[in-house]
Amino acid sequence: MIWVGSFQSLRSALHERRFGDALEVHTWLRSEINLISPFVDWLMILMVQFRCVDGKEEFVELALREAVSNAIIHGNRLELHKLVHVRSCCESGVGAFIAVRDQGHGFDPDTVPNPLAVENLLAEHGRGIHLMKMAVDEVSFQRGGREVHIRKKSGNEQETPVRRIQKQMTRRLVRRPWPGVRAVELG
Secondary structure: OEEEEEHHHHHHHHHOOOOOOEEEEEEEEEOOHHHHHHHHHHHHHHHHHOOOOOOOHHHHHHHHHHHHHHHHHHHOOOOOOOEEEEEEEEEOOOEEEEEEEOOOOOOOHHHOOOOOOHHHOOOOOOOHHHHHHHHOOEEEEEHHHOEEEEEEEOOOOOOOHHHHHHHHHHHHHHOOOOOOOOOOOOO
């Protein structure tokens, strides 16, 4: 099933019956902070219905929320005439792919300060990219930093000591959210 349209026009699509085991959504939303949570909640409900990443939805939600927040706040700089484009593809039992693109000037992800460096530990911002990388299997930046690609595989993966430490660090980092971001507890 493929859905294309603005977030406003697709919101009612949740009430439609789903067909098949795959979903593809191409949508866009205005650069308004108050749209972040409704949009992420809406897309996550769809992903749960299609069982894209069974049992790992909270990780996808965290990465999606960070990507959309970064696009609206840092990419489009809250300029209402600029849009955030989101393309999401998911297949039951296989996983999810999400691309979030803004209309900003882009950035070099290699120049983002390390949020775990001592001088950055008390900073109120600057953890989004790090959180995304810890939450999903792949994160990459395209189009000069204006587009982020997120991929999360489905299935039961073996929990390694490194993965356990990453989850603990993620829990600590999201306990102190900033305005416009809902805190999540990962387990």
